[in-house]
Amino acid sequence: MGILPIRIFGDPVLRLETTPVTDFGPTLQKLIDDMRATMDGARGVGLAAPQVGRTERVAVIKVKKAEHVLVNPEIVEREGTIKWEEGCLSIPELYGEVTRARRVVVQALDRNGDPFEIEGTELLGVCMQHEIDHLHGKLFIDHLSFLKRQKLLALWEIERVKYPNLVRIAAPIDGDKEHDRHDDERL
Numbered sequence: 001m002g003i004l005p006i007r008i009f010g011d012p013v014l015r016l017e018t019t020p021v022t023d024f025g026p027t028l029q030k031l032i033d034d035m036r037a038t039m040d041g042a043r044g045v046g047l048a049a050p051q052v053g054r055t056e057r058v059a060v061i062k063v064k065k066a067e068h069v070l071v072n073p074e075i076v077e078r079e080g081t082i083k084w085e086e087g088c089l090s091i092p093e094l095y096g097e098v099t100r101a102r103r104v105v106v107q108a109l110d111r112n113g114d115p116f117e118i119e120g121t122e123l124l125g126v127c128m129q130h131e132i133d134h135l136h137g138k139l140f141i142d143h144l145s146f147l148k149r150q151k152l153l154a155l156w157e158i159e160r161v162k163y164p165n166l167v168r169i170a171a172p173i174d175g176d177k178e179h180d181r182h183d184d185e186r187l
């Protein structure tokens with residue numbers, strides 16, 4: 001498994017609609033394994049294919065040590081609302097409170113193409129909604145009010161200079177001294 005460069009806000013690939021997966025061969029298997037390694041390396045709880053520059057409709061999630069591979073996921077049920085402070089591996093250091101469905105049911109295919117259904121609330125539910133957004137070119141900042149979004153974009157003007165090539169490479173997971181306050185919100 002290899003760690004892939006993570007694409008940063010401003011890279012047009014993050015705004016592309018993805019293509020449903022029909023081929024579950026070695027290319028997909030490698031992509032999934034590389035995405036898992038990249039998510040772990042970046043200490044994220046979720047990662048979608050556009051974040052590594054790909055347009056397959058695939059996301060990986062790891063919440064409370066439970067890992068899920070979602071191929072062609074679709075939300076089939078939504079219930080209630082919940083506010084959650086979200087961040088994104090593609091928009092480092094920026095966080096914003098997003099209103100999401102409190103509970104969702106998602107239908108997807110696993111890495112072998114077999115269908116399954118998964119229900120999520122709290123972080124898992126939020127994470128699935130965030131990653132499925134990514135698969136349709138949508139970012140968490142799109143959910144913020146105009147004023148909140150303007151505020152974050154102003155902060156981003158300062159942060160973005162750290163990523164002149166619009167990529168970041170996840171640091172190795174061991175010995176990472178980075179602050180961990182927001183560990184649960186990196187999606």
Ligand code: NI
Nearest residue numbers: 088089090187
């Ligand atoms: Ni994200």
